Amino acid sequence: MSSPQPSDSSQEAIQEISNASEDQNNTTQVDMSKLYPHEKPDYKDPKYAGMSRRAIKRHYKQERWDATRDERRDAAKAKKKQKKEARKRMYEEGLITPPQGPKRIRLEDQVWSKLNVVIDCDFNSLMVEKEINSMQTQICRCYSSNRSAKYPCPITITSFGGDLEQVFDKKTPSRTNWKGVDFTTETYLEKFDKEKLVYLSADSDNVATELDENKVYIIGGIVDKNRYKGLCQEKAVKEGIPTAQLPIGEYLQLATRKVLTVNHVYEIMLKWLECKDWNQAFLEVIPQRKFKDFNASNQPNSSAAGEDSSDEEAVDEGSDIGATPQDN
């Protein structure tokens, strides 16, 4: 049987898709010259007093970038819409099949879990700027995961402030309206009963067999590329809080250490609450390339494992555009 030949309109759709993908990150569409007519900064401007030429250039570049944030966002949205419409036409013409990714669950079918999750953000001073940006992205992803979860969990971001707060203010000011997420300057010890706390740590000797809905599970809000091994475990022990690691080793062999990103740990918890099956939860969330001797036979159905290239060492820099607030 011969494969369907693209009609003129699908050829157009294909062209639109490829144009859209080419342009998606193309910020040159935004007319910077309107806002910043000069390519170079005015080095004599008194606001740059005392700064080196290099610092002024960097500052000016950042200013230009920040000033066009709204335009860039609108341009990206328009391209996304265009791409979506073109794809829809291709589905309708049977040229491509719609992806089988996880579906958004209906709001009325979601049941809020009693299990509380804390993201302990007491580590700002241990992270460089890039890592703080990654941390912000990971928190956004946790929030977004709640939207497609059958049993979303209330999340409390403790010890929140400083540089991380500034990144949120700049990239995701809408966080103040996020449903189910409480940002607080308080510590988890100030916020919750100590008896209910369990600090999750890959360095713990205790292996969790299940999650208890009456507990408050703490995830260390840090991106450290393995610089601070045992940091959260030691913090918890010092504070007299029990710790637990996820039972990854019981189900999978990983090629690297079993240290996951904050959002992956959170997503695994959400999956476990839904299916009560660690193996399934790990396979659906942990990126395939972390598996030792990965082969196609243990490939999960979900798109989550294969497409997300982030792990503890490398979390892609996300933006507020990707982490859309819940519309409820």
Ligand SMILES: C[S@@+](CC[C@H](N)C(=O)[O-])C[C@H]1O[C@@H](n2cnc3c(N)ncnc32)[C@H](O)[C@@H]1O
């Ligand atoms: C990138 S890790 C931080 C690593 C850090 N060096 C530490 O001391 O935990 C972020 C957090 O995810 C959680 N986490 C990561 N892998 C885990 C695992 N295998 N079991 C339990 N929790 C894990 C921990 O709460 C950890 O603090």
